[in-house]
Amino acid sequence: MTATSAILSAAGLRDELAGSRPPVLLDVRWQLGGPDQRPAYEAGHLPGAVYVDLDRELAGPAGSGGRHPLPDPEAFGAVMRRAGVSSGAPVVVYDGGQGWAAARAWWLLRRTGHADVRVLDGGLAAWTAAGGAVTADRVTPAEGDFKPTPGVAGLLDADGAAARARAGVLLDARAGERYRGEVEPIDPVGGHIPGALSAPTTENVGPDGRFLAADALRARFTALGVTDGTPVGVYCGSGVSGAHQVLALEVAGLDADLYAGSWSEWSADPERPVATGPDPQ
Known part of the structure; x- marks a missing residue:
């Protein structure tokens, strides 16, 4: 691609x-x-x-x-x-x-x-x-033939996300206040995975909701320490907005893995460490 x-x-x-x-x-x-x-x-x-x-x-x-x-x-x-x-x-x-x-x-x-x-x-x-048409017509497509391959590529579990924060770059795609632990409207505890960097997904797009240009996205991620060959992981609250961050990285020409369980899985285990404040650690 x-x-x-x-x-x-x-x-x-x-x-x-x-x-x-x-x-x-x-x-x-x-x-x-x-x-x-x-x-x-x-x-x-x-x-x-x-x-x-x-x-x-x-x-x-x-x-x-x-x-x-x-x-x-x-x-x-x-x-x-x-x-x-x-x-x-x-x-x-x-x-x-x-x-x-x-x-x-x-x-x-x-x-x-x-x-x-x-x-x-x-x-x-x-x-x-852009003037595109919409319709309320009922859609009944012909059956497709797609069969998922065994296993999911580019996937991190909790241990893998923790390791990525230590040896590579782990990006937290949630809002900054959730990363810092100032508010947590959904999950059991606020904060972030120790070593993760705050990188809100909302900063990948302009006011119209469209992605920033590839070079602007690349500059953003380069400032966060992401370069060609850097092992990168992304997480969010529950693996949805994190996928958007992986997409933004791909638009920028960079590869990343997704911790799909994200903060909703991490924070559900009281044995896992939690960092708060602006400092990654």
């Missing part, structure tokens, strides 16, 4: 949809702690897009593995096939504009073996702002 091929502009998507090999479209609108977004999808979505529910289909049941553990591979594959995803066909994923949910779907598909998945940069908001 080239540095910018993980994302696609609204104009680029419009051209591809009119071409000879249109991509499969997945609508993964999602709101943290909010209502189910299926009614919003049914009220208006990109023509041909299939709705995929992040909480139920891009994650397993919440528990010891965190709030959004990875889904069962067979169940995930079945969801993707029902949505029309095939191994040899391109896929474009979008959400309401924040990009977190779309990045989660992108990460899952890419790390389980699909070679051609991109995120609509700026999501539905960018599409409609």
Whole structure:
């Protein structure tokens, strides 16, 4: 993949949809702690897009593995096939504009073996702002053939995340106040994994929700100590916004692994160490 091929502009998507090999479209609108977004999808979505529910289909049941553990591979594959995803066909994923949910779907598909998945940069908001049409038509795609590969590439567990903080760079994608432990609205305790650096996901995008240019993102991550060949890990609250950070790193031409259990898993074990304040340690 080239540095910018993980994302696609609204104009680029419009051209591809009119071409000879249109991509499969997945609508993964999602709101943290909010209502189910299926009614919003049914009220208006990109023509041909299939709705995929992040909480139920891009994650397993919440528990010891965190709030959004990875889904069962067979169940995930079945969801993707029902949505029309095939191994040899391109896929474009979008959400309401924040990009977190779309990045989660992108990460899952890419790390389980699909070679051609991109995120609509700026999501539905960018599409409609560019004059793109939406429809309330019911979508029934032809069954796809995608089967996830055994295992998930680029995945860290809790021990792996701790090791990455010691030998490499571990980025915390949550808001700075959660990293510092000043507030914690969801998880048992505030703070961060010792050695992790604060790198809020919100700083990867501009006011319009679209990614910063690749060179600007690369400069951002270079300032955090990420260079070519640096072992990098990312975590967030539950493995959703962290996927967006991995996507931003890929746009910048940099590789990173994801600690999918993230802070929701780490903080659930009182034996694991917690750092607070602005200092990584």
